[in-house]
Amino acid sequence: MTTQATTPRDSPAAPPALPPARGPLSEDVLAALAGSGTRLPAADAVRRSDPYGDDLQLLLYVLYELHYRGFAGVDERLEWDPALLGVRAAAEDVFLDALRRGAGQGGKNVAEAVDELQLEPVGDDGHSVSHHLRREGELWQLREYAAVRSLYHLKEADPHLWVVPRLRGRAKAGMVAVEFDEFGAGRAENVHAQLFADLMTDLGLDARYGRYLEAAPAQALAVVNMMSLFGLHRRLRGALVGHFATVEITSPPGSRRLAEALRRVGAGPAAQRFYDEHVEADAVHEQVVRHEVIGGLLEDEPGLAADIVLGIEATGHLEDLLGDHLLAAWREGRSALRTPLKP
Amino acid sequence: MVVNREGPILVEGPVEVVGDDGTTTRSDRFVVAICTCRRSRAYPWCDTSHRRRKPAGPAESRPDDDGRQPEKSEEEPRP
Numbered sequence: 001m002t003t004q005a006t007t008p009r010d011s012p013a014a015p016p017a018l019p020p021a022r023g024p025l026s027e028d029v030l031a032a033l034a035g036s037g038t039r040l041p042a043a044d045a046v047r048r049s050d051p052y053g054d055d056l057q058l059l060l061y062v063l064y065e066l067h068y069r070g071f072a073g074v075d076e077r078l079e080w081d082p083a084l085l086g087v088r089a090a091a092e093d094v095f096l097d098a099l100r101r102g103a104g105q106g107g108k109n110v111a112e113a114v115d116e117l118q119l120e121p122v123g124d125d126g127h128s129v130s131h132h133l134r135r136e137g138e139l140w141q142l143r144e145y146a147a148v149r150s151l152y153h154l155k156e157a158d159p160h161l162w163v164v165p166r167l168r169g170r171a172k173a174g175m176v177a178v179e180f181d182e183f184g185a186g187r188a189e190n191v192h193a194q195l196f197a198d199l200m201t202d203l204g205l206d207a208r209y210g211r212y213l214e215a216a217p218a219q220a221l222a223v224v225n226m227m228s229l230f231g232l233h234r235r236l237r238g239a240l241v242g243h244f245a246t247v248e249i250t251s252p253p254g255s256r257r258l259a260e261a262l263r264r265v266g267a268g269p270a271a272q273r274f275y276d277e278h279v280e281a282d283a284v285h286e287q288v289v290r291h292e293v294i295g296g297l298l299e300d301e302p303g304l305a306a307d308i309v310l311g312i313e314a315t316g317h318l319e320d321l322l323g324d325h326l327l328a329a330w331r332e333g334r335s336a337l338r339t340p341l342k343p
Numbered sequence: 344m345v346v347n348r349e350g351p352i353l354v355e356g357p358v359e360v361v362g363d364d365g366t367t368t369r370s371d372r373f374v375v376a377i378c379t380c381r382r383s384r385a386y387p388w389c390d391t392s393h394r395r396r397k398p399a400g401p402a403e404s405r406p407d408d409d410g411r412q413p414e415k416s417e418e419e420p421r422p
Contacts, residue, residue, distance in 0.1 A: 122396040177373050185371070252391040256384070276385075283389040284376045287353055 015070045016210030023055025033074045046090040051098035057221040063088045064228035103313035113312045117249040129323045134257035139265045143203050147212040148220045153196035154209050157182035159231035166237040174292025178285045195274045202268035215337040219322040238304030242311025245289045251282035351376035351389035360387040
């Protein structure tokens, strides 16, 4: 017997369909989720796979998604299936090792790492997606950008909520205050994920949850998988906080450029509103996150400093890989997605 | 209210700010960041324009959207 939600298929709450596999590892896991296979990838095979490759990233993504909205036709009990959790743990080891390597040598203290995030480069260093889009982004590139980012923005702030029971005092109060704002401060129409869905509709995209998973490149899956990894493991609470601070601190300048890009190509008011709101909201959030959340956590648990820096640097590392992928494709005039968008 | 020399004034919301021209701007946010550097394009709210700047990488640096030149002016023609 399977346990499945009885949500009507056309409801906005309906879970998405399972995506196609991207290799042998994700193929076995997807078959297990669909109930059409019982063989699971061996730990060895997982350990040998490319940490940032499509196969491993999709495997992690679909297993993490069981903790968010799930997939149509997948037994809800599989969220806590011990065999699947074993596969996930092997994949997480590979991913986390790569993140530690990519994050650099360490040795930086939290204050230095946070200060660096606040330094805005003067001008465009040629690696910034928001600078590119503001200056010369075409409508089709902005649509691709929104499709790629929809993996996170349609679950915006969700993975960060998992850290709340692991905090106390100022860190907890600050985190919850920011999250309350992310979730619309009590107003459903202002939930940031809803503002992003409105942006997608303005751009002629399908705003239903999870629709662009198949189209998204591995680099985009990795960004979301990192949040899930940090959010789901109490031992990585410091990294989750560092990651969250990075998002909030770097958001206002980037959001302003994206709002300008959308205005320039004549996108509708909802498309502009999402990024305008993020300029103003995140200018507040970054203050609360730096002083209350990071400050409070370090006061309680000074031993987490290195993990906070890991969260900051891993986020920068994965965002760089995604940005390089998008810009390389767009500069050659080709799509950065795995499957083209409908016009 | 929190006053910080290098950043905005933080005030518990909701807040109404009356500008020089008599117009009122309102924010219901739990905390509101009010611009003190006067560089914000979302004035009276902070948009982080007060931040210090660092020169971009020399290879491809271009003036930014405010027309500010990188400190090291090694701009190259666009590819």
